[in-house]
Amino acid sequence: MDEKPFLELDLLDIDHNVVPELLKLTKGAFDVESIVNAAGELKYVSQIKKIISSQFQNPEDEFVRLIASRVYDGILTQKVRELFLTLTKKSLTQWLNDQVNERLKSAISANVQVTPKEEASVETAEDKESVHKEENGVVTTPEEIEGYHIVKSIIRTVIAAERVTYRDTKSYFGILIDDNNRKPVCRLHLNRSQMYIGIFDSNKIETRHPINSLDDIYLFSEPLTQTASAYK
Secondary structure, eight states: OOSSOSOOOOTTSOOTTTHHHHHTTSGGGOOHHHHHHHHHHHHHHHHHHHHHHHHHHSOOHHHHHHHHHHHOOSOOOHHHHHHHHHHHHHHHHHHHHHHHHHHHHHHHHHTOOOOHHHHHHHOOHHHHHHSEEOTTSOEEOHHHHHHHHHHHHHHTTTSOGGGEEEEEOSSOEEEEETTEEEEEEEEEEOSSSSEEEEEEOTTOOEEEEEESSGGGGGGGHHHHHHHHHTTO
């Protein structure tokens, strides 16, 4: 056994980057070879992140000398090293702030609305489908439509694509076969901080599994195709 764990989970402060790795340990997605490979990677990534974090908080002398040697041509005297210790701390803090500000700017830019003329010039049939508001107040989001297409691409290997439909509600986004509530494939719960996919067993009982992104839906390809196969 390794002295250092390859994966740590704090239930009081869940790291969403860990969730996809936990899903690999579930019965439906269990694969020894992929888990062994992931374990080695996770162990080193975890240690590297801790080292980076410690350098941000208190840069070590070797790290400071490395930075100074890349930008300073003179002799690294004790006084110069002390100067670059301060400069390194300041630079690390500013770099982190710049990264956060850049992400905020990108998020704001993504939410800027285009003019009606611009919108008309780029609107396609798929765009019209992407956001749809029912009279009862249910809003179908682009993420839900994307999730629907991901599930459809997975199960079309076992059932005709034209039979795959969806129904949106205020509580969940349901994907069905033949537009029949008695033939559920799965449910997507995406309009919340923690997203889930609801998988049905043979008794049509839903079990929710947390997902970190829409791409995580592919981790459930096997149970999705099994459920869809039952409706052939």
